[in-house]
Amino acid sequence: SAVISQKPSRDICQRGTSLTIQCQVDSQVTMMFWYRQQPGQSLTLIATANQGSEATYESGFVIDKFPISRPNLTFSTLTVSNMSPEDSSIYLCSVGKTGVHDKIFGPGTRLTVL
Amino acid sequence: DAKTTQPPSMDCAEGRAANLPCNHSTISGNEYVYWYRQIHSQGPQYIIHGLKNNETNEMASLIITEDRKSSTLILPHATLRDTAVYYCIVRVALGATNKLIFGTGTLLAVQP
Numbered sequence: 001s002a003v004i005s006q007k008p009s010r011d012i013c014q015r016g017t018s019l020t021i022q023c024q025v026d027s028q029v030t031m032m033f034w035y036r037q038q039p040g041q042s043l044t045l046i047a048t049a050n051q052g053s054e055a056t057y058e059s060g061f062v063i064d065k066f067p068i069s070r071p072n073l074t075f076s077t078l079t080v081s082n083m084s085p086e087d088s089s090i091y092l093c094s095v096g097k098t099g100v101h102d103k104i105f106g107p108g109t110r111l112t113v114l
Numbered sequence: 115d116a117k118t119t120q121p122p123s124m125d126c127a128e129g130r131a132a133n134l135p136c137n138h139s140t141i142s143g144n145e146y147v148y149w150y151r152q153i154h155s156q157g158p159q160y161i162i163h164g165l166k167n168n169e170t171n172e173m174a175s176l177i178i179t180e181d182r183k184s185s186t187l188i189l190p191h192a193t194l195r196d197t198a199v200y201y202c203i204v205r206v207a208l209g210a211t212n213k214l215i216f217g218t219g220t221l222l223a224v225q226p
Contacts, residue, residue, distance in 0.1 A: 004157075033213055042201070043158065043216040092157050096212070101148075103214050105157030 004106035023093030136202030
């Protein structure tokens with residue numbers, strides 16, 4: 001199965017700044033997904049990162065706030081823009097492979113916004 | 115995707131079987147039952163999935179009722195490392211393009 005790494009693993013940021021989170025997979029994957037997990041909560045899907053086209057965002061999430069790039073089949077980035085303390089969460093990358101039922105998740109990026 | 119209902123928390127003694135229930139009364143004929151778990155500070159981990167028949171793998175067993183309106187995940191000999199949040203998810207077969215939507219899950223606390 002695929003192995004996912006995320007950078008950074010954690011960060012503390014100031015209000016109003018932006019942070020770009022990287023997701024790297026050790027093999028080519030069809031789809032990549034970005035999730036947010038607020039403290040004490042379940043995972044919420046932000047968007048699906050499509051290779052070669054714009055990401056598909058879930059209700060409540062917009063491209064201006066969470067721009068996503070997917071330049072190839074093994075890499076994606078999620079930017080959290082103009083951050084506020086409410087953006088403090090764990091951000092997780094997930095991938096799916098054709099013919100495989102389960103999804104693989106990265107270790108997550110723990111973001112704290114002051 | 116059909117909605118699932120899980121108890122918010124459960125306790126289990128170490129070495130005993132942990133039985134985690136999930137209700138999915140509106141499940142459709144082509145929807146599978148998937149189970150994932152999330153150990154503290156880690157990403158979710160796939161456990162098992164099934165359509166109609168009971169399933170078993172090296173991690174757990176999945177028992178699905180005949181009417182498919184509920185299921186039970188069984189960890190046969192729970193250890194302290196099984197303490198985690200367990201998510202029951204019902205949806206059509208997961209392919210590479212299908213997204214996974216999480217509910218609130220059950221926090222299983224395995225007690226020594």
